[in-house]
Amino acid sequence: MTRAFNFNAGPAAIPLEVLQQAQEQFVDYHGAGMSIMEMSHRSALYEQVNNEAQSLLRELYGVPDNYRILFLQGGASTQFAMIPLNLVRPGRPGAYVKTGAWADKAIKEAKLVGETVIAASTESDKYMRMPTAEEIVIPDNAAYLHVTSNETIGGTQFFDFPQAGNVPLIADMSSDILSRPVDVSKFGLIYAGAQKNLGPSGVTVVIARDDLIAESPTTIPTMFRYSTHASNNSLYNTPPSFAVYMVSLVLNWIKGKGGIAQMDQFNRDKTKLIYDKIDQSSGFYIGCAQPQSRSLMNITFRIHSEELEKQFIKESEKEGFVGLKGHRDVGGLRASTYNAVPLESCQALAQFMADFQKRNG
Template identity: 75%
Template sequence: MTKRAFNFNAGPAALPLEVLQQAQEQFVDYHGAGMSIMEMSHRGALYEQVNNEAQSLLRELFNIPNNYKVLLLQGGASTQFASIPMNFLRPGTTGAYVATGSWAEKAYKEAKLFGETAIVASSEADKFNRIPDVSSLVLPENAAYLHVTSNETIEGTQYQSYPDSGNVPLIADMSSDILCRPVDVSKFGMIYAGAQKNLGPSGVTIVILREDLAQDSPKTIPTMLRYDTHAKNDSLYNTPPSFSVYMVSLVLKWLKEKGGVAAMEQYNRDKTNLIYNAIDNSGGFYRGFAQPESRSIMNLTFRLQSEELEKLFAKESEAEGFVGLKGHRSVGGLRASTYNAVPLESCQALVQFMAEFQKRHG
């Protein structure tokens, strides 16, 4: 077997080896049909089964209540940044946003194109190295929704608990941490996530939407951007990203076999504790970027004494088979993304490399 890289890419990210091997086996001939899933009609019984299975597995694993729709869409989370205000930001209402970093800012900027918006909490003054206190948020009286970014991939921060928005629908971008830990879905009006970090390959976007919010989108917005279009057509209004949906279905089966979301949270904490301990016990050679109480269990950001040293770390780690440890170009530094499919062995290897690098350059 070819040697697998230690893949710490931020997205598209590591997929479980067992899933890739299963997809490889079924690639040319799916269930005896004499063709690949990519060649099939999305109206046929075989694909319909895949579509239904992906939705029901997600319902089961994430404990999604019956009064929520599961939609399988395209266009990534970035399209949802615009779809949300188009569908929910009516004249005379305000879209409320919590500013936690690069992705929250992108969502906010899109909403500003469509109507009134307000930032109700922000950690910008601290360079987004923490999640702001959201325990007693004051929302605009006419708030249409409250939007949060559950996990900031670039800065490496994550909500430890979510705000209580009362009667105002809480909407969360969970692109980079969906299914990394159990969540009470009933607290949210909507959860959305691009698949390419924890759910599968790029190409499909998951939307979990409370039924009352899915019913009547404004008639003035394009058909494809209306939530009721996809809710009424079981995500088959147009040709879906069928191969990506199939891969999501395989990943969800894998997650179920691993013991589900609670077991995955423990596994993720075991992995990230290893790396955070290596950072914290390095005597200041490595410095965590995110404040400890806001640290992410999906994206671990850290710095070294100088940019030269960081570049050297990235270069030497690549030579040792590590991929994706360079921080995002907008903030620099280093970052290890430890999504569900990243094995414990990769994290152990990284900790070993970090210790050796410190010996050589400390």
Template identity: 70%
Template sequence: MKRAFNFNAGPAALPLSVLQKAQEQFVDFNGAGMSIMEMSHRSAAYEQVNNETEALVRKLLQVPDNYKVLFMQGGASTQFAMLPMNYLTAGKQAAYVDTGAWAGKAIKEAELIGNTVIAASSASDQYMKMPALDQLSLDSNTAYLHLTSNETIGGTQFKTFPNTGNVPLIVDMSSDILSRPLQIEQYGMIYAGAQKNLGPSGVTLVIVREDLVAASNKEIPTMFRYSTHAKSNSLYNTPPSYSVYMMKLVLEWIDEMGGVDKLAAYNEHKTNLIYNVIDNSDGYYRGCADIDSRSRMNITFRMANEELEKQFVKESEQAGFVGLKGHRDVGGLRASTYNAVPTASCEALAQFMVDFQKRNN
């Protein structure tokens, strides 16, 4: 079987070795005579998977002891609502940084719950540049500051994060978690849907400081409180067990790769292969994002006209490339180069782009 050059934005590429190991254990997990999908989430075998997955998260991101690691359902979209439900209480306001489509969705959910303000925005730059956050001014009644670390649609990414003092910094890292080192102590909470860098869809990673867990709103339904899931070690209700198991395998792969530091260098190298073609094409390919805000996870670019872009997509699909059509809301072209996208795929795309330009210039 020939593997596709998978540049899908999510669900996205998974490491081949992970898929092969999952295949080996699919029917019979560790000699149990059944798949992990068939096991009780109260069994010792599954609890071991749950605990080992948490331990790997703590190891790879150096998570301090005063943070809880949770495996939840509903994707980042559920977190958009859970955050204000838990923390945007009477007399408080929530501050948001508006950087594009995904930040916008989070803002709309918060506005349904309570007083929401825009602390910074890149709307005037058509969301193609991340706003500077070094001069942020947050009121004392601010419950939290929320931002999206990487906008998959626009192809922009924060390179650094602000110091918010006593105001908890909460970040949606769905599309760049574990792609670079983090100082976890800088954040009150991080959350990330798994389907880009952590595994298949179905589970969402939440890393949350214990004081925020304790501050969960007691007047909302039990299922929507962070304290509920922290107290139950992510086993309050039936978890997405197979997705957690797959996350464990991906985390083991990251560990074997040398950890987050090595992945950061790996990602920079392979994305530069594509960015260099764009920058050296004499304008044939035009990068969408401001150079200083370019994402290492989602490379967005345009060509002279939509007809040429359609031809590019058609020919790329014939050559074995998947997922290069831009998001339906903005058009253009996009190559998502998450952790599991191999260098060989990026090399192949870079060569295809060079050849396409020669044939169609």
């Protein structure tokens, strides 16, 4: 079997070992005579999967006892609305750091719900950097401060999160969750679609502090209340059971690799191979993000000629590379190097980049 060099931005690479384990258990899960997809979410076997996934995430991320882990549906895009629905009040606006396309989508949804303020923006720099701490101005009456920890389209990432004081810090970590150590206690709420670092699409992880869950108003629909899902152990309605099962397998894989600190070093080693090729290309390849904000998950770069970029994509696809075309909104090139992307794939890409430059430089 020949595996593609998968640099898709999401849905993205899943560890081969995880896929093989799921394959082995696909038809008959633990002697049940049925697939995990076929069994009741009220069964003891599925409840065990649900609880194990929560327990693993709590262990790997160091999630404190006063936080709940929820497995929800609707992707991060639904969280864009759920957060203000649960937390924004008259005189308590949601504050947002505007760092790119995903932050902007969150802001647009929040504006439909209630008052919002922009605490900082890097739009004037074409979102090619993250703001400094000094640039972020948080209103005292803010219900929360929302940040997007990693912008997949621009290829920028927060390396130092803002100090929000008494204002709860909320982070969309869809594209870098579990890629590096994070002090969860600094956040009021973290959320992430699973399809980049945690498993397949279909489930969204929410890590929420108890006091914020308690603020869920009874005036919004039941399914949009965090309290609904917390009080029902994420089993209020039929969950995305197969996706949660896959998340559990991925979490076990991360644990087997040595945990988050090892993932962090692994990701740094991988991305350095590609960033070095960009920086040492004498201008043939041009990095998009400013160096201090360069993402360890999404490497965005250009070639001085759009024709050469098209040729790069065409030739790379023939060599088995997938997902190197930049987002349709910005063009260019992008390599997404999430946890499950092997070192060998990044080595192969670095070699292809060197060969391509040699032939076209």
